[in-house]
Structure formats: structure tokens, C-alpha cells
Amino acid sequence: MWDWNTAREGLPVVLHGFGITLLATVLGSVVAMVLGLLIAVLRRAPTRWVTVPVRIVVEFVRSTPVMIQLFAVWVLVPGLDPLTIGIAVLGIHYAMYTSEVYRAGIDAVPQGQWEAAVALSLPRGRVWRAVILPQAVRKVVPALGNYVISMFKETPFLSVITVQEMVHEANEYGSVHFAYLEAFTLAAAIFLVASYPTSMLMRRLEKRLAQ
């Protein structure tokens, strides 16, 4: 049955795991945002020598489960710290989705913007940075935010490669103290408490960008 003492003693352990979860989510998101943007831009490259290989890699990564990718890298690249692997794999995996989101945003920028930029002879890099991306990204921030939240909820996968994220820690505490109920309830509660302010933050950001 539920024991408050066990729960109180377990809290610091689970919270420590939550720190790792948060770290993985934040860094993984940064990888996903930056890499996704890069992929989206490369898929618009003027030559097939770039667009085709990029598309193949995207399809490959997207069609394998993230769990398999975690194991594969863990086994094939020994010596790397599991958390680093976890961040990289999650980030790369999600970059495939964010690249689609960026792509939709880029496609939504009217053709006239490209044409005006060409008519001014702006160099291609400048067209992307100053004209297209600011307009494209602004439109897709809410969609990107959703992927951050779903990555956050997928961090427990990292426990399979021994990353000591929150669910891993809860599981361990639960098995040692035979207190699974308390441990997992705590973990669930923390997920809940953490996602509320995150979604509030998202909404605020959305509103600001909509102006």
C-alpha cells in the first residue's frame, strides 16, 4: 500500500533522474531544431546531388524505431557515454520530423518573396537568412513545440541504454525498496507538473510570434 515515508525518501532520487530527463530533452531539442532546419534547407538545394542523398537518409532514419537506433549506436559505437548517445539519437531522430515541419513553413512563404529577393540580387544565403527563414520559422513554432513535448515523453526510452533518466531511477528505487507504486507515481506526477508550465510557455510564445 501507499507509504508516504517511502515516497518522501524516493523523491530526491526521482528528481535527480528528472534533471537528466530535462537535460536530454533540452539538448536533444537543440539538435533536432538545428539539424532539422539544415535538412529542410538542403532539401531545397539547387542540385540533386544534395537533395537525393538527404532524402534517402531522412527516409531511412524515419522508418526505423528510435529504440533500435539507440541500441544500434550503443552497441556499434562503444566507449561513448550513454547520455551523449541518447541526446544525439533522439535529436537526430526528431530532426527528421522537425525538418518536415520547417519544410511546410518554407513552402508556405509566398513565391513572391523569393522573386523579390532575386530581383534585388540578394545572395542565396542572405535570402534564406534574412527573408525566407524568419517568415517560415515563425509560422511553425507551435508545431516544433509539440515535438519538444513528445520528445520529453519519449526520454524513458533512454533507460534501455542505461541512461539514468527519471523512469530509470524510479524503476531502480522501486525495485530496491520494493516501492514501485510510490516511485512510478512520483515520476508520473513530475511529468504532469513539468508539462503544464511547458505548454503554458508554448502558448505564450505562440501568441508573441503571431503578432
Add this chain to the structure above:
Amino acid sequence: MLSDTDPKEETGPGGHTEAVDDALTNKGDALRNDSPANDSPVADMVRFDQVVKRFGDHTVLDQLDFGLRRGERVTLIGPSGSGKTTILRLLMTLERVTEGTIHVDGEPFSHMPGGRDGLVPANEKYLRERRRRIGMVFQQFNLFPNMKVLENVTEAPVHVLGLSRDEAAERGRELLDLVGLADKCDAHPTQLSGGQQQRVAIARALAMRPDILLLDEVTSALDPELVAGVLDVLRDIALSTDITMLCVTHEMGFARDVSDRVMMFDHGHVLEAGPPDQLFEAPEHTRTREFLSAVL
């Protein structure tokens, strides 16, 4: 070869830019149009030779020949779908020719030197160097909504011409003053009326000091009461500079005021061309008469 083209270059783009500057700094004197006589009145500024443009199997321009003289103002008229916009877009390099060549100021424009025949289709780098000389104003303005009005005008001078920010901003303010929007520098394009946006777009195009200005139905998207303001600005520019202008417009009054020549287009051909008075008063072709009576 080089020494042949050099003197022409000097009297060419340089002369125009100074004229624009004069008009900017000295708007009171702007009405004088007695700038020193054209040094090269014969040489065409723009030359289309046997230009064919097809989209799929739809031939829009069919072996089109036409030229613009330096400083000339030409208006294109013609029914919808006759290819007027396509001509402007070819010149702006937004489209590539299917066949034929375009020369600007004696230099190949659609093509570049090379290959066995002496000319190969121009690559992006070649085009980027050359298209600087041409400015375009679009029907839908196409201002950059993520930039303030002044930034719209200074973006290309800073990043293409290499002006310092201060220099570009100073020139940008002068240009916005020229189009009557000196007080809107810090506004965002979305806060402006269509007419104001279009005047910003004109200033943005002029900021690149083009030799040739392309205007594609620049008042068609505007509410009727805003049209006059934009046309006044363009009249002013036509009078105070010797920039070469190629416009597509349905504003026949404006066409009459500014054009040296009006060209009637139909089915990818120039049906007839002549000074506005002649073309509007006594068109030779029934097609032209019908078209004019429909739009006037």
C-alpha cells in the same frame, strides 16, 4: 575587346545613377529633363533576339524581337495571357528563355560566353552579377513583412552593393522621402496601405540604382483611390531621372504621360508599336482598336 566596352560603361550606368542621385538631393530641379544628350542613342539598352518562351507545349513568346533604347520608356499593352509579364520576368531572370537570346547593354544576358557556338545558357553566378542592373516592382508589392520599411529599402544596398548601414539608411530615407513616406521608416509593411506598400517597393527597387526599371501592373492590386498616389511617384521618377523603364499597365493615361513608345502585344508577337498619341489615336490594327476600346 575590353577597351571597346569601357567608354560605353562610363557613360552608361554611371550616368544613370548620378541622375537618380540628382533627383534625390535636388527634388526642386527634378522637372528638368534636358540632361546632356544621350551619348549612344543607337545602341539598344535591351535587345530580345528571336526569343521563344514555352511552358510545356504552350508557346507564350514566339520568336520575339524587340529592343529598348537607353533611357526609353516603353509601355506594353495587350490582352490577358499575351505574355507581357513573361517578358518582364525573362528580363529579371525569373524565367529562362527557351530559345533565342537577350542582350543588355550589348552584353549577353540570357546566355554567357562559352561553348562551341560562343554562347551557353547563363549560370546562376553570371546572372547574379548582371541582374543588379535591373529593378522590378511587382503587382503584389512583395515587401519583406519581417523587416521594417527602411530595412526593406536598405537590405540589398548593404548586402549586395556593400554600402555601410549608415550610408544605406541615409539613401533609404531619401528614397522614402521621394515616394512620400519619410515618416514610415520604422513602420512594418503590414501597417501600411497597399498604395504605401507599393511606394516602398518602388523605393526598394530604386535603392539598387538600376539602369532599367520593370513595372508589372503595379497599381492593379490597389484600391482605386490609392492608384493616383503611386502613379504620381512614377511620373516623378520618369521625369526626374533618365532610367530606362518597361511597364505593363492598364492605366492608359499614365502610359500616355510617360511613354516614349507603346507596344501592343498579342499571341506572343508585337502587333504594333508607336508613340502613345499615334497608337492610342490611330491604331493600325483592328485587334488594337478592340483592345483599347475595351480598356479605355
